[in-house]
Amino acid sequence: MNEPVPLNSGPLLQQLQDDTSGLSNRMLLSLAMAGLRVRLLRSAVTILSVVLAIAFLTYMGIAGSIERNVASSVVELERTFASNSDGDRNTSGTSSVTGALNDARVKHLNHEQAQDDANRMRFLLRRNGTSVETALSGSSTNTWLITMALLTCTVGVWNAMLMSVTERFREIGTMKCLGAVDSMVIKLFLFESAFQGLVGAIAGVILGLVVALTAAVLQFERFGWTRFPVDQLGKVVCMALIVGALLAVIGAAYPAFIAARMKPVDALRTEE
Amino acid sequence: MEQSTSLPMNPSPTIQRDYVVRTLGITRIYHMGSEKTHALRGVDLDIFRGEYMAIMGPSGSGKSTLFNIVGGLDKPTEGMVFVDEVDIAALDSYELAWLRCRKIGYIFQAYNLLPMLTAIENVTMPMTFANVDADDARDRAYDLLQKVGIGHRWSHRPGRMSGGQQQRVAIARALANNPAIVLADEPTANLDLHTGADIIAMLKELTQAAGVTVISATHDHKMLDICDRVVWIRDGQIDRVQRREDLDIHVGQIEEAETSH
Ligand SMILES: Nc1ncnc2c1ncn2[C@@H]1O[C@H](COP(=O)(O)OP(=O)(O)OP(=O)(O)O)[C@@H](O)[C@H]1O
Ligand SMILES: [Mg+2]
Numbered sequence: 001m002n003e004p005v006p007l008n009s010g011p012l013l014q015q016l017q018d019d020t021s022g023l024s025n026r027m028l029l030s031l032a033m034a035g036l037r038v039r040l041l042r043s044a045v046t047i048l049s050v051v052l053a054i055a056f057l058t059y060m061g062i063a064g065s066i067e068r069n070v071a072s073s074v075v076e077l078e079r080t081f082a083s084n085s086d087g088d089r090n091t092s093g094t095s096s097v098t099g100a101l102n103d104a105r106v107k108h109l110n111h112e113q114a115q116d117d118a119n120r121m122r123f124l125l126r127r128n129g130t131s132v133e134t135a136l137s138g139s140s141t142n143t144w145l146i147t148m149a150l151l152t153c154t155v156g157v158w159n160a161m162l163m164s165v166t167e168r169f170r171e172i173g174t175m176k177c178l179g180a181v182d183s184m185v186i187k188l189f190l191f192e193s194a195f196q197g198l199v200g201a202i203a204g205v206i207l208g209l210v211v212a213l214t215a216a217v218l219q220f221e222r223f224g225w226t227r228f229p230v231d232q233l234g235k236v237v238c239m240a241l242i243v244g245a246l247l248a249v250i251g252a253a254y255p256a257f258i259a260a261r262m263k264p265v266d267a268l269r270t271e272e
Numbered sequence: 273m274e275q276s277t278s279l280p281m282n283p284s285p286t287i288q289r290d291y292v293v294r295t296l297g298i299t300r301i302y303h304m305g306s307e308k309t310h311a312l313r314g315v316d317l318d319i320f321r322g323e324y325m326a327i328m329g330p331s332g333s334g335k336s337t338l339f340n341i342v343g344g345l346d347k348p349t350e351g352m353v354f355v356d357e358v359d360i361a362a363l364d365s366y367e368l369a370w371l372r373c374r375k376i377g378y379i380f381q382a383y384n385l386l387p388m389l390t391a392i393e394n395v396t397m398p399m400t401f402a403n404v405d406a407d408d409a410r411d412r413a414y415d416l417l418q419k420v421g422i423g424h425r426w427s428h429r430p431g432r433m434s435g436g437q438q439q440r441v442a443i444a445r446a447l448a449n450n451p452a453i454v455l456a457d458e459p460t461a462n463l464d465l466h467t468g469a470d471i472i473a474m475l476k477e478l479t480q481a482a483g484v485t486v487i488s489a490t491h492d493h494k495m496l497d498i499c500d501r502v503v504w505i506r507d508g509q510i511d512r513v514q515r516r517e518d519l520d521i522h523v524g525q526i527e528e529a530e531t532s533h
Contacts, residue, residue, distance in 0.1 A: 027400050034388035174384040177345065178445070179373020179401040181366055264372075265345045268380065 028184070032192040039164065043196055046160040050200025051207060053153035054244045058208025059215075060146050061236040065229035066216045067128075070121050071135035073227055077118040081111060117223075124220050150247055157251030161193055165255045173264045182260040189259055193252030194245050201244020205237050291354075292452055292485045293319040293342055298351030300337050300508075311337040312348070313508040319485060321452070324476060326496060327489040329505035335489040336457055338505070342487065343376055343455045344368045356452050373401045377446030377484070379456035379475075383438040385430040391417060391441045392426040398448045409448075416444035420474060436467035443475060447482065454479055456488040460495075469494050 036043045125131055165172070172185055216224030229236075300312040311334045319325050327335050340346035341353055344360050353360050356375055363371065372378075385394045395413035400406070417423045420440040422433075430438050439459060446454050456475065460468030476498045479486045488495060496502060502519060504511040 027406075031389075034393075038388040170384065171386055174380075174386065175397070176369065177343075177372055177378045177384075178398040179369050179449075181369040184401075263345070265340050268345070268384070 028187055028191050029195075031188055032195055035164075035168075035188075035192055036195065039167075042160060042164070046157055047196050047200040047203070049153050049156040049160075050197050050244055050248060051204040053149050053247070054201045054204025054240050055208035055211065056149045056204075057146055057243060058205050058236060058240045059212045060142055061232070061239070062209060062212035062229065063215060064142060065232045065236070066212070066220065066224060066227055067125070067130065067135045069227035069229055070220055070223050071125060071132045073223070074118050074121045074125070074132050075136070077114045081114055081118070121220070121223055124223065128219050150243065154247045154251045157193060157197070157248050158254065161189060161252040161255035162258070164192075165189065165259045168259075169262065169266075170268070172259050172262055173266070173268045176262070176264040177268070185260040186256045189252050189256035190249055193248040193256075197245040197248025198241065200248070201241045204244060205240045208240070209237075290321045291318050292321040292356060293317070293487070294354040295338075295342065296352045296354075298338075298341060298348040298353060300334070300341065300346070301349045310508055312341075314351070315505075315508070315510055317503065317510065317513075319453075319487060321485055322480075322483045323500040324479065324486045324498065325488070326499040326502045327487065327505060328491070328496075328502055329511070331491075333505045334508040335505055337508075339455055339457050339487070339489055342453075343378060344371050369401075373398060374449050375452045377449070377451040377454040379439070379442050379446050379454060379459045381458040381461045383430070383435070383442050383462075385438055385441055385445070387430050390427050390429055391422065391433070391444075394430070394441055395444045395448055398445060402449050404449075413444070413448065416447055417441070419478060420444045434467075435463050436471065439463065439467075439471050440474070443471070443478065447478060447484070450482065451484060453485040453487060456486065456490075458489055458491065460490065460492050465494075468492060472498060 122132060125135060172180075175185065213224070213228070216228065218224070220227065295315055295317045298312055298315050299310070302309040302311055315334075315338060317338075327338065329335055337346070341348050342355065344355070344363070347361055351361070355371065358371065360368065360371060378384075385391075386397070389397065392410065392413045395416055396406075396409045399409035399412065404412075414423065414426060417426050420443050422437055422440050425433065425437065430441070433441070442459075446456075454475070459475070460471055463471060472492070472494055475486060475488075478484075488499070496516070496519060499516060501516065502514050504514070
């Protein structure tokens with residue numbers, strides 16, 4: 001009997017190219033969700049670690065901004081105070097007498113108010129163990145702390161996803177038997193992790209904002225409110241969300257790779 | 273979805289189109305440290321399209337190894353394996369995934385349903401991998417569940433089903449993409465006698481209706497009553513291949529053949 005000719009070159013490859021490879025994102029999402037639902041407790045713990053890290057990041061960002069705002073307010077008030085004194089001398093007698101008098105009175109009131117505010121803020125800064133100068137220079141220890149917190153969190157996610165992968169050898173193997181390609185498996189785990197990261201980041205941002213605002217009001221009294229960095233808010237929130245999702249994805253990268261590289265036979269051999 | 277028309281081939285006079293699986297001299301050696309285990313030692317096997325083939329043999333004779341190789345889950349150390357005229361030993365992992373998805377249905381001893389998905393989602397999954405439209409996939413999955421007799425349980429998760437019910441879902445899942453072959457490695461080993469008989473009868477009925485080839489490893493003698501041919505494997509080699517008609521005459525020897533080793 002002659003040996004059959006291998007025919008894998010042409011038609012099979014053709015068919016492969018005709019397929020737009022893979023699993024819809026909707027299906028991936030529902031699979032990832034189902035996976036999370038089943039392992040609710042574990043994913044809650046993973047999410048919690050992201051919440052804490054992102055809350056810390058948000059807090060540091062907002063608190064630092066408030067401190068800087070307060071400090072720069074001091075500088076600004078003292079500058080206007082100085083220039084106003086100059087202005088008083090220069091402008092007197094140039095316009096109508098009553099107008100000038102009125103102006104001067106308002107200025108004087110504002111002037112006193114400004115001086116009070118500036119002094120109070122200087123005091124509050126000192127009470128919090130910092131000063132106008134250090135607050136403005138921005139300390140590098142914060143960056144360090146934040147980096148460490150994020151790294152710790154990434155390692156936590158890594159560990160959780162690794163456990164999730166080993167626990168699901170069978171499932172992954174079965175999916176591969178049913179025709180899942182490696183990239184699907186990778187996507188699935190990244191999706192799952194990114195979702196946890198995002199949920200954790202949203203909760204973390206809220207927590208971080210609440211804590212930062214409370215602390216600011218406690219530390220800087222009404223200045224904590226009035227010097228709240230509204231302009232920075234969007235930036236900080238966006239960054240926290242992106243960082244949250246990103247660290248979850250980074251933490252899941254290696255476990256997802258392991259899962260994708262698994263051979264289906266090995267996966268099926270592991271008994272439950 | 274008829275495989276043979278979608279995969280045109282060079283018509284060589286020696287190739288019979290109704291072979292769905294052909295293996296040529298496959299060996300499989302497992303290396304464990306310095307020790308070698310010859311799980312298969314040169315297996316030549318031809319399986320016709322649409323037949324129901326039982327593989328029998330003592331424990332450790334290499335049935336699962338043969339299965340994994342035919343199913344594209346493992347590669348032979350030597351030899352060639354053709355599934356629908358495609359040499360699967362030469363495929364890369366992406367092509368193998370494609371083949372597993374559309375040509376092969378798997379039924380496992382431990383059912384292997386995905387625990388977080390409902391019955392219908394489990395059946396839908398291979399169709400999703402094959403890019404079947406979501407609504408069509410759902411309709412077909414429901415039809416299949418009806419056929420295996422558990423349409424009313426479509427929304428249940430495997431954890432809440434009996435072994436027999438889970439294996440029915442697994443049969444529906446194996447048939448989802450109209451495969452050319454269904455591989456069932458001891459599908460009844462975890463089931464009681466009666467449920468096992470039901471599952472085997474169902475497998476026979478459904479695959480016959482769809483013209484699907486079934487290859488099933490088993491220790492279960494009920495399988496012998498319904499299969500077309502039996503391959504006896506011993507020590508990684510084919511001992512003999514018998515048609516059921518011939519088998520009936522030697523029924524007394526079956527026990528003997530299985531226990532003698
Ligand atoms: N992953 C592996 N590594 C090393 N040896 C293996 C491996 N898998 C199987 N073997 C060996 O190959 C031989 C055939 O095993 P196989 O699982 O194919 O037997 P089987 O016929 O399916 O047995 P059973 O009826 O018990 O399922 C055995 O000697 C076994 O020890
Ligand atoms: Mg076996």
